[in-house]
Amino acid sequence: MRITAKGLSFRALNQLIRECVQKGAREIEIVEVNGQRYIGAGIDSHVIIVIQGTPGNDLGAFAQSPKIIVYGNAEDGVGNTMDNGEIFIHGNAGDIVGYSMRGGKIYIKGNAGYRVGIHMKEYRDHFPIIVIGGTARDFLGEYMAGGRIIVLGLNGSDEEIVGEYVGTGMHGGKIFVRGKVCEDQLGTGVGIRPMTNEDWAEIKGLLTEYCAVFKTSLTDVLENSYTKIVPTTYRPYEKTYILT
């Protein structure tokens, strides 16, 4: 099914999407998207939503299972509190990508903004994964409680691959950065640890699909050193309080 989003409010557009899903659509193509928010919010079918244009904030918020493909840039809050599903962005994304996401995948071809993966967490068979092709800004993986974030720095930009305060308050999961990260870029409670064979096997597995989606050479992507950032404690605030 095909929807032309031009001139539609977010409410009208999302209503059309819900109607298509209710009718059992397997794939919905939405063209001329221009800033409409909440596309794919709370969708619990395995529908494929292809977006041409720039979707607005909270793309795929609370999503349960759709596959959302964006041919363009995305704004803030991609995959906000998403439970499962896939979001592939053939462009850049804004701040708080994957805020509190619990499962599913977000692949971004370009760069992402601040606080990517904040409070993402894993749960049973739910395991959230964010892969960013370009760079990510400050507070990457803040309060992260599970899952994986990989930042590749493939866009050839001069800026640091990741910003400062990486992993502040992080207490679960792992962050892999293709390239060097300095200790002073890290938040408190996290540390850099050597890559193990298991880590290499894991990122190879995760990057195989990413590279296939964006038609990037896996060999080239793997050809570099990676920095692994993990929490040094699972109880970052253990000694902050005393009982009166």
Add this chain to the structure above:
Amino acid sequence: MDIKSGHTAHSKNGGGTILSHTTIPPEFLVQIDPQKCTQCKRCVVECSFGALQFEDKLIAINEKCSACQRCVTFCPQSAIAIIKNPQAFPEHATWTEKIQRDIWKQAETGAILLVGNGTNLPYPTLFDHMLIDACQVTRPSIDPLREPMELRTYIGKKPPKLQIKVEGPKQNGGFKLETPISPNIKLDAPIMFAAMSYGAVSLEVHKALASAAKNLGTLMNSGEGGLHKDLYPYGDNIIVQVASGRFGVHKEYLETAAGIEIKIGQGAKPGIGGHLPGEKVTAEIAETRMIPVGTDALSPAPHHDIYSIEDLSQLVYALKETTNYKKPVFVKIAAVHDVAAIASGIARAGADAIVIDGFRGGTGAAPQAIRDHLGIPIEVAIAAVDDRLRGEGIRSEVSLIASGGIRCSADVAKAIALGADAVAIGTAALIAMGCRVCGRCYTGLCPWGITTQKPELRWRLNVEQAAKRVTNLVRAWSRELEEILGALGMNSIESLKGNRERLRGFSLDHITLEVLGIKPIGK
């Protein structure tokens, strides 16, 4: 210091004596009457804090006593009395015993003082400085025992006007409502249960509150720790919370509930987040919060997708889109200095109800410095918000729910007369279940089975009886509300809402009277 021998250790380095928490005189003394005590050890079993122990004979470790009354209540011989330690401190109005105790604890640990329950500082309670009017001679009162009284309250947006189209003959009911009506939740009484998360309280407390809410035709609130599967059948009587940690938030959770509440703040700890320590994250709690077992559950202070009213609006509509506009969305904030302006923003952000939690509100755990010194009382917050929303002509856009220190039916009546649509009670409901307000909620050792996850303590709370007692409490308050309405010559709680003409201030200064929008007694 060695407790048994009473000797103080001497330091090897630097000389002098070593101070430690054991050198602080205990706050309470456990007195056991040797004439009555049969050494049955029941108190040892009951005291989850370990203040009563048995080593050849019964001994009291006074330092551990919280005066929770569990041992006193269950001693078969009535042999136990808890008394405040009469040990005299030098009298000092500035450096009080409490201040000194706090300094000692912090000097030893360098840590933040953690407390439970609402503030225990003796700030004046404005509810106790307001009196309600009554009818005499010139206006008839109503006898609620003989005449119908309406406590029913609807929570949600009310349209400013209704458009009705006449279709066919009137006698055949030929009317059609043309104004779209936003989802509203019907409460049989304007008393809801305040948000208390599963994790802060036991599953038994959640079950008791859900059951009571169903009996009463009102709402309980999941708090921010998700909703246990056993509570899903009570969904029509539950508000589910979405807080900064987004614990347990998924589509089914949102759709099961009668409404959704975005938690921005809490009266006991405005502006700060929450923190459920890993040892409380049991398998069941982990499943409900949808996190791994044993990890700290951190709720950051802000929602990281909300930095403005526009951002709040974005989350309000993200939730409405996710639930197809079928659920009212509440926004809960702590009562702070500029609460009126914030409430106006919340109404304009598209929320269906605003929950305001006054600074006396309870908590499972909060830093003492925050609990005791941040925020404003709920009484002035209600008045300020109601004034502001009326002044801007948007009062009907939102319902106003007040919480934080609502102790009795008169408080409910006064809160509603000041401008609230309904109130929410937390601590009062817990007291009905057995809580003795000892304030040790954060230890996870609640001897009454309320704020604990330990199976042997949870077992102590009988869900059915707790539900019954909470139901009784709200029924009793409802009857008293009907009596108050009758005395006011009203037959509907709606007539009392925002009716400040029927309140008078007693011993309140000019400014407070002005903020509350009430006249002084005698005027």
